[in-house]
Amino acid sequence: MAGDAVRVPLDVLGPAGPYRARNRQPVLDVSGVPVADLALAPDVFVSRAMRALRSARPLPVDRRVAAIARAGELFATAELGGLGPDAYARAVSRVGGIPLAVVRESVGTLARRTAHIHRGLQFARPAGAVGDWRDPLTRTGRAVWTRRGEVLAVHAAGNHPGTHTLWPEALALGYRVAVRPSRREPLTPHRLVLALRAAGFPDDHVVLLPTDHTAGETMLRAADLAYGGDEIIREYAEDRSVLSLAPGRSKILLTAGTDWRQCLDTLVDSVSHHGGTGCVNATAVFVEGDPAPVAEALAERLAQLPSLPPEDEKARLPVQSARSARALESYVRGRAEGARARLGGDGIADELGDGSAVLRPAVFELARPDAPQAGTEVPFPCVWVAPWTREAGTAPLRDTLILNVYTGDGELIDALCAEPTVSNLYVGEHPTYWTDTGMPHDGYLADFLMRSKTVLRR
Structure with missing residues (x-):
């Protein structure tokens, strides 16, 4: 402009x-x-x-x-x-x-x-x-x-x-x-x-x-x-x-037996859809087993997204002023201390030469399910990949707007459905940003706006 x-x-x-x-x-x-x-x-x-x-x-x-x-x-x-x-x-x-x-x-x-x-x-x-x-x-x-x-x-x-x-x-x-x-x-x-x-x-x-x-x-x-x-x-x-x-901190859980290669497109889409700017974007992926192959595959796919001005028809990543992008880059680097950088370790701000910078994707691998970084949410595709065990239970999955779990374990689904800090639960091949008419976001807004009162009349 x-x-x-x-x-x-x-x-x-x-x-x-x-x-x-x-x-x-x-x-x-x-x-x-x-x-x-x-x-x-x-x-x-x-x-x-x-x-x-x-x-x-x-x-x-x-x-x-x-x-x-x-x-x-x-x-x-x-x-x-x-x-x-x-x-x-x-x-x-x-x-x-x-x-x-x-x-x-x-x-x-x-x-x-x-x-x-x-x-x-x-x-x-x-x-x-x-x-x-x-x-x-x-x-x-x-x-x-x-x-x-x-x-x-x-x-x-x-x-x-x-x-x-x-x-x-x-x-x-x-x-x-x-x-x-x-x-x-x-x-x-x-x-x-x-x-x-x-x-x-x-x-x-x-x-x-x-x-x-x-x-x-x-x-x-x-x-x-x-x-x-x-x-x-x-x-x-x-x-x-x-x-x-509240922040979204949406998450994905891949339980043992899940062929993550078959759902890789959904994982990538959940992280990067709408430029990763929404509360419905996945910011953490938990893996029952070795998280390294999942982190590597996510990094490889996300690295292919181009750096373009936001008004370009092919743009898929968000852009901020170079100053804001550098400040966010510094924040993410600080949060990632101790994590293994699969993508974005050298920085996420890609300057376009006009005073703005593209926020490029980042993928970090964590060593344990209770690592505090898994709760970090930033306005671009940034995902933390962590191991998960049955012993860890639902604790690492709490405080989540949308949790997508790949499992056939009914007891685990029961526990996650009952968890009050998980606002929405998707089971199977569904991107975290899915919604439809009449579906609650973080509960219904009408739950806050309305009440029911008894009326009896002649």
């Missing part, structure tokens, strides 16, 4: 329409070139916006669902905020350092999820609960699924556009939503809020509030519930009205 290109204005999207705040911050691409100007809402504006959300009444459910489906279509196809779909995807690729193909795939995912949002939410609703007190079943007593509040604050992460496919569920459930975008990549939430408004949501139902830390805390305190993955959310993680998104 040329240095003299027009910078995209990203205004605050308040309850009375766009607001071009005086305080603005440049949004830089991976080489340090300004791509957009992000307006920052002052604290007093945030307070007024949150009050406006609380005063607004939800649209009827049919209108909400239809508007969200339409918004997904507009997000994928329309010009919004001066950017058509291709210009948006290229800008996000350059700003976030995410391969262009990954951005385009995330657009398709958002369109599909919004098109089926009502169906997806029905998976989360308790089987014994109805959705409205007017349901005839409440005449004899019935649980009714109701909101825990009226206003949700979303403190969005900026590591991947896919983080914005979940919070529209809150709008579908009748919440009014305030989004605080990440300054790292604000283009996606800005576009989505514009799409939701163009599809029929009033301005005082969904707002975009880029803010500093102080105003971000104001936003959180003024909401009934909040969720996200930024530092403000982490500060309030013990508050039951706040849902903090």
Whole structure:
């Protein structure tokens, strides 16, 4: 993107329409070139916006669902905020350092999820609960699924556009939503809020509030519930009205008797899919037996991925500024002390000559299943391969968003299903990033947003 290109204005999207705040911050691409100007809402504006959300009444459910489906279509196809779909995807690729193909795939995912949002939410609703007190079943007593509040604050992460496919569920459930975008990549939430408004949501139902830390805390305190993955959310993680998104630390277990050569494609794909930037990417592979052949094979395959600028059609690896990449390289080297480097031991930052650097894959072999490095998660394909034994049990596999286990051992599957810190369990030939409509990510977001109450009426 040329240095003299027009910078995209990203205004605050308040309850009375766009607001071009005086305080603005440049949004830089991976080489340090300004791509957009992000307006920052002052604290007093945030307070007024949150009050406006609380005063607004939800649209009827049919209108909400239809508007969200339409918004997904507009997000994928329309010009919004001066950017058509291709210009948006290229800008996000350059700003976030995410391969262009990954951005385009995330657009398709958002369109599909919004098109089926009502169906997806029905998976989360308790089987014994109805959705409205007017349901005839409440005449004899019935649980009714109701909101825990009226206003949700979303403190969005900026590591991947896919983080914005979940919070529209809150709008579908009748919440009014305030989004605080990440300054790292604000283009996606800005576009989505514009799409939701163009599809029929009033301005005082969904707002975009880029803010500093102080105003971000104001936003959180003024909401009934909040969720996200930024530092403000982490500060309030013990508050039951706040849902903090934890790291994925997704893992794969290959038990004895598994022919890992037959599933090597799935292993590689689980590590590198979407550039290794997601919480669903495998960051550790445990092997019952000798881990060395698996580590060697992973290193050989991952080494073939090319170093390209993120907007290249063939790019498959993430890119950051050279300075950030070197800092991450230093961190990984520190964490890898004592491990055997199969790939990336000489460094992972491959500079492109424009101030940016590709984050190349890394594979490290560990000596024992309880090595602390196995819990390390970084935003590029980096995998720790460790031995595992039956004596080690489930302990090394805990604190996992997605665990893919290759086994026919029913007792082991029972134990892993019962393990409360394993959020999702896949058995057999399934990549760790697999998902489908209605499937929970880290539980259902609706588990946090909703509750069931008994209603008995005449």
